[in-house]
Amino acid sequence: MKYTLRQLEIFLAAAHHQSISKAAQELAMSQSAASESLRTLEAQFDLQLFDRAGKSLRLNDLGKQLRVRAEKLIDHARELESGFQQHSDIGRLTIGATLSIGNYLTIPLIAEFMKQHPSADIQLDVANTSSIVAKVRNFDLDIGLIEGERHEPDLDVIPWQEDHLVVFCNADHPLAQKGMMTEEDILNASWILREPGSGTRQTFDWAMHTVLSQLTIALELQHTEAIKRAVEANLGIGCLSALTLSDAFRRGNLVPLDVPGHNFRRFLYFILHKEKYRSAGISQWIDHCRRFQGHINELGSG
Structure with a gap:
C-alpha cells in the first residue's frame, strides 16, 4: 500500500482547516512533518490535491472527490481501532444542532447518552440551519439536527420528530x-x-x-x-x-x-452526508434521539 492512514488524517485535517499549520496543531505534530507527509502523498501518486496560495490551501476538484472516500476509510479505521481496544464502540461523535434544538434539547440528550456510553467523546456545534447544513456537507460534522425541511443533493434528510x-x-x-x-x-x-x-x-x-x-x-x-x-x-x-x-x-x-x-x-430532521460512513456511534445517537420523543412532546406542550 503506497499511503498510510496518518497521511490520510493529515490530508483531511488540511482540507478541514485549509491550513497545514492548523492541521499539524490538531494532530499534535510539527508543521514541517505534516507538510512533508502531504507532499509525499501527492508525489507518490503524481497528483495535486490542493490549490496553494501562500500559506493557504484550498481543495481542488480532485481533492474534493478523494476527500469523500478518505473520510469513509478513516471512519472505518477508527471504528476498527475501537473494537481492537475493546472500549466503547461509540468513539468520537461530532454533532451539529440548530439554535432551538441545541439550546433546549441537545444538552439533556447528550447528558443521557453519556450516562449510557461514558467513554464516548461528544462534540457539539450550535448554529443556525444554513450553517449546520454547510458543515455536514463539508464533513465538518458527523450528523446535524435541524428544524425545517431542506433539499440538498449531497445530504440524507431524515424525519425525526414533529414540532x-x-x-x-x-x-x-x-x-x-x-x-x-x-x-x-x-x-x-x-x-x-x-x-x-x-x-x-x-x-x-x-x-x-x-x-x-x-x-x-x-x-x-x-x-x-x-x-x-x-x-x-x-x-x-x-x-x-x-x-x-x-x-x-x-x-x-x-x-x-x-x-x-x-x-x-413542522418536523425536526437528522441530516447526514450521503457518503458519510454510518458508524455505530451515529446509529446509536439516532436511536437515542428517537427514544427521546416523549420528552420533546412534554416540552412542546408545557
Missing part, C-alpha cells in the same frame, strides 16, 4: 386578552423574527406566505432569548418553537396567540 411554532405577545399586550390574531391583527403587528437562513424563519415564512409581503418586520434576531426579551419589552409580536417558550408561558410573562388559517407545524 410547531407558536405566535406570542407580552402579557400586557392588547392581544393577550383576546388570545388570537385576525388577519387584520397580523398585518397591523410589528413582528420580531429569527433571521433568514434559520429553520424557524423558513417555517414562519411558509405559514405566512399568503401575506408575507405585507408584514411589518421590526427586528430580525439570531437568538431565541433575544426575541423573547424584545417581546417582553413590548417591541412587537414573536414566533418561535414551542420548545423554547414553555417556561415563559408558565411564568405568565408571555402569552400564546392562536392564528387561525396558518399552519405552523
Whole structure:
C-alpha cells in the first residue's frame, strides 16, 4: 500500500482547516512533518490535491472527490481501532444542532447518552440551519439536527420528530386578552423574527406566505432569548418553537396567540452526508434521539 492512514488524517485535517499549520496543531505534530507527509502523498501518486496560495490551501476538484472516500476509510479505521481496544464502540461523535434544538434539547440528550456510553467523546456545534447544513456537507460534522425541511443533493434528510411554532405577545399586550390574531391583527403587528437562513424563519415564512409581503418586520434576531426579551419589552409580536417558550408561558410573562388559517407545524430532521460512513456511534445517537420523543412532546406542550 503506497499511503498510510496518518497521511490520510493529515490530508483531511488540511482540507478541514485549509491550513497545514492548523492541521499539524490538531494532530499534535510539527508543521514541517505534516507538510512533508502531504507532499509525499501527492508525489507518490503524481497528483495535486490542493490549490496553494501562500500559506493557504484550498481543495481542488480532485481533492474534493478523494476527500469523500478518505473520510469513509478513516471512519472505518477508527471504528476498527475501537473494537481492537475493546472500549466503547461509540468513539468520537461530532454533532451539529440548530439554535432551538441545541439550546433546549441537545444538552439533556447528550447528558443521557453519556450516562449510557461514558467513554464516548461528544462534540457539539450550535448554529443556525444554513450553517449546520454547510458543515455536514463539508464533513465538518458527523450528523446535524435541524428544524425545517431542506433539499440538498449531497445530504440524507431524515424525519425525526414533529414540532410547531407558536405566535406570542407580552402579557400586557392588547392581544393577550383576546388570545388570537385576525388577519387584520397580523398585518397591523410589528413582528420580531429569527433571521433568514434559520429553520424557524423558513417555517414562519411558509405559514405566512399568503401575506408575507405585507408584514411589518421590526427586528430580525439570531437568538431565541433575544426575541423573547424584545417581546417582553413590548417591541412587537414573536414566533418561535414551542420548545423554547414553555417556561415563559408558565411564568405568565408571555402569552400564546392562536392564528387561525396558518399552519405552523413542522418536523425536526437528522441530516447526514450521503457518503458519510454510518458508524455505530451515529446509529446509536439516532436511536437515542428517537427514544427521546416523549420528552420533546412534554416540552412542546408545557
